[in-house]
Amino acid sequence: MLAAEVAEVLAPTRPPVPVPGRDDALELRHTGPLADVLRLRTAVAAFVHLHFDVPRPRSLTSGDHLARIVDAVYASLRAGGSSSFRFEAAGSDSAVFLRLADLIREATGLQHDDRDGQLVIRVRRGAARRGPERSGAARGAGAPDPGWDVLVRVGPRPLSARTWRAADYPGAVNATIAAAMVRLGGVTASDRVLNLMCGSGTLLVERLLTGPTEAAVGVDNAPEALTAAAANLDAAALTRRVTLVEADALATDADLTGAPFDVVYADPPWGTLHGSHATAADVHGGLLRAAHRVTKEGGTLVVLTHEITVMERCLREADALWTPRETVRVFAKGHHPRIYVLGKRSPA
Structure with missing residues (x-):
């Protein structure tokens, strides 16, 4: 259903494909205005997806890697403004993520609020590591490192959180x-x-x-x-x-x-x-x-x-x-x- 709506609303040159290792997400290349994504009604949320061939999140704080993340944050801000951000990641309170938060704050002016930040930045292992955890030995000697994914949510809240919902009611349908x-x-x-x-x-x-x-x-x-x-x-x-x-x-x-x-x-x-x-x-x-x-x-x-x-x-x-x-x-x-x-x- 979402794939059909994506085709109608965004008219991608190629149809969306399932995200490897997940049964609840689609991935597509969107070349039009990012704000168009906010028109989707059957999507719970949309993210700008970045992949980094790095062995650990610490590498994300350097040079071109940080620049790509900042560019994605600005793209999200242009689509739907936010005043703060937060991480959704294992170890989000570690020194590495605190350093990354400081760098993003300096580059964008957004405040880091690890509890209620509006713009969500997810950091997780790349697709090859999704699913059951496997040790390096189990992957085999010389197997490529799956790297890390960074996903920057488009807009200050999920697409499912409608702006028209002025009154909540117990049991209301999503x-x-x-x-x-x-x-x-x-x-x-x-x-x-x-x-x-x-x-x-x-x-x-x-x-x-x-x-x-x-x-x-x-x-x-x-x-x-x-x-x-x-x-x-x-x-x-x-x-x-x-x-x-x-x-x-x-x-x-x-x-x-x-x-x-x-x-x-x-x-x-x-x-x-x-x-x-x-x-x-x-x-x-x-x-x-x-x-x-x-x-x-x-x-x-x-x-x-x-x-x-x-x-x-x-x-x-x-x-x-x-x-x-x-x-x-x-x-x-x-x-x-x-x-x-x-x-x-x-x-x-």
Whole structure:
């Protein structure tokens, strides 16, 4: 999904490739303005990647090596300003890193804040050493040293930390996952969009920032959630494009302005901060029925849920209502929820 967005937003001459030794990162050569990278919505963070053929971090404090790091810091500052920096590295409090911090501070004017620094500089072993640690003997005599990588984050905070999030709400979906849900559901200017159990409005904001809609409605039965959603929509300058409704999203008599809808999103509670596992079956089954009532023929339902077993059972029971189109497993703070993309079945 990220690779597809990179192709659309950055138009690289070569497609991105997986970073050796990692399953959560892509690498590409970007020749355009670095600020364009900040437009990515499914990326958690972006870094300028430098590789140094040196045996130890001490070498980074000298000559051309230091100049390359300083240039990367300035590139990040031009894309999105920062006032301070910090290291993310093993031994970041050592004399070597304190010396490197002093040199970067002298060259850039940025303050070194080892706890809350805005611009992050990661220092780690090169790709050949990623994965299980191997001794020099295990690598074999004469094997090349993998060197060291320095990664300078683009911007003062992760891309996933949206500037529009004026109000936090317990259990709010991660914005990058919400952006992925939007892409999976498809984006068309004529869409009528509904967000059931909308919480603080993350899915609504991400959908509207991706592209226009004919109508957008958010429904939640918690006044505090709708207050948070209103604040976030206002911060994103989207208030006039969304109707918020206080109602039970699963109620058969809920008055949902704008029905039928082309695309419906939902992120049902799963028990840690809202709801409970004991009621998960009722919630998921009710969600599938409620969404079916207000979705147009051939429309799409996109659901993010941690209750995988419950969701699979409810889908089997609702086989006459929805056709599974795609299932995507994601990672979210130690959990592995799934995104279900469903199509409304036509009457037999």
